[in-house]
Amino acid sequence: MQALRREESSYTPVWLMRQAGRFMPEYREVRSKTGFLELCHNPELCAEVTVMAVNLLKVDAAIIFSDILLPLQSLGCGLEFVKGDGPVIHNPVRSLADVEKLPKIDCQESLSYVLEAVKTARRELPENIPLIGFAGAPFTLASYLIEGGSSRNFEKTKRFMYTERRAWDMLMQHLSQIVTDHLNNQIDAGAQAVQIFDSWVGCLGQSDYIEYVLPHVARTISGIKKEAPVIHFGTGTAALLELMRQAGGDVIGVDWRIELASAWQKIGYDRAVQGNLDPVVLFSNRDEIKRRAQNILKQAGGRAGHVFNLGHGVLPETPYENVKYLVEIVHELGRK
Numbered sequence: 303m304q305a306l307r308r309e310e311s312s313y314t315p316v317w318l319m320r321q322a323g324r325f326m327p328e329y330r331e332v333r334s335k336t337g338f339l340e341l342c343h344n345p346e347l348c349a350e351v352t353v354m355a356v357n358l359l360k361v362d363a364a365i366i367f368s369d370i371l372l373p374l375q376s377l378g379c380g381l382e383f384v385k386g387d388g389p390v391i392h393n394p395v396r397s398l399a400d401v402e403k404l405p406k407i408d409c410q411e412s413l414s415y416v417l418e419a420v421k422t423a424r425r426e427l428p429e430n431i432p433l434i435g436f437a438g439a440p441f442t443l444a445s446y447l448i449e450g451g452s453s454r455n456f457e458k459t460k461r462f463m464y465t466e467r468r469a470w471d472m473l474m475q476h477l478s479q480i481v482t483d484h485l486n487n488q489i490d491a492g493a494q495a496v497q498i499f500d501s502w503v504g505c506l507g508q509s510d511y512i513e514y515v516l517p518h519v520a521r522t523i524s525g526i527k528k529e530a531p532v533i534h535f536g537t538g539t540a541a542l543l544e545l546m547r548q549a550g551g552d553v554i555g556v557d558w559r560i561e562l563a564s565a566w567q568k569i570g571y572d573r574a575v576q577g578n579l580d581p582v583v584l585f586s587n588r589d590e591i592k593r594r595a596q597n598i599l600k601q602a603g604g605r606a607g608h609v610f611n612l613g614h615g616v617l618p619e620t621p622y623e624n625v626k627y628l629v630e631i632v633h634e635l636g637r638k
């Protein structure tokens with residue numbers, strides 16, 4: 303919490319996106335008996351895997367086990383996770399009429415199971431381990447709704463954005479209200495910080511980000527309760543960092559495609575930063591992991607306000623021992 307607020311801390315804290323996930327045998331054990339969406343809807347199990355990841359990896363923060371796509375399920379879009387194919391949206395949004403048909407949802411009610419998981423996890427976590435709540439950013443959520451699933455080039459999303467301006471703004475407004483509400487509800491339930499995942503926004507050029515995304519993210523973030531620091535994360539965003547900073551966030555998440563030192567310089571030292579080890583480095587060996595962790599800490603320069611993380615989530619096939627080693631070595635090398 304000190305690092306998120308750019309206060310001096312006695313060491314550089316570390317947590318990992320997807321720290322509760324398929325690389326972990328204990329998670330796979332839980333998943334062998336339960337489907338992914340079923341797991342997300344079970345607050346007890348969500349809390350259990352959230353706390354399990356902290357205890358096993360000795361990271362400095364927990365992130366609630368959930369998924370950014372669950373609010374889309376509340377919108378009636380027919381969300382399914384298909385083995386090997388990832389998420390599928392059976393009723394994608396492709397026209398103004400589709401946007402107009404989206405229901406107004408009460409997040410407190412339709413996502414109550416997430417809030418229950420937050421409350422339970424907060425109760426079960428050690429007191430000194432902060433709990434991070436999260437949501438997808440409007441653009442990344444819109445991309446799933448419009449594409450109908452994951453995408454490489456985001457053709458449908460961009461075409462919609464370029465040709466259906468009014469429908470795009472309506473959709474982004476609708477999603478940003480949901481995101482703000484859902485994050486505020488998680489804060490009320492006990493989340494001490496929140497992260498906004500704009501995972502795919504790096505597919506946009508600067509002028510598109512300014513025109514189609516920035517105002518919506520700015521509104522989303524400005525509506526979040528001030529007591530919880532906001533981490534604003536994206537990937538492939540080296541060219542967008544100044545704009546993301548402008549959109550808001552106390553902490554900007556950075557991926558490995560830019561050196562942390564130049565990222566922080568672009569963002570400005572009046573914001574904290576989170577990142578930015580390439581998740582694939584965890585497929586190498588201890589010497590390499592140590593060298594790369596050291597390099598990132600050196601680039602942070604001992605400045606207050608660096609939270610160590612990967613530049614994106616832990617990959618499913620990552621060797622478990624290497625993940626544990628990363629946390630150990632960041633703690634050792636990051637002592638002030």
Ligand code: CP3
Nearest residue numbers: 319320321322323338365366367368369370388499501615
């Ligand atoms: O970080 C954490 O430990 C918290 C849990 C978390 C999950 N998803 C659990 C999950 C978080 C923060 C997310 C966010 C999320 N979900 C994002 C943004 C982060 C990112 O990775 O960019 C996105 C894009 C999603 C949507 C999503 N959920 C995808 C694309 C997939 C992969 C599908 C696949 O088959 O690989 C998921 C599934 C998912 N979400 C898993 C986990 C642990 C794996 C599902 C499983 O157990 O099989």
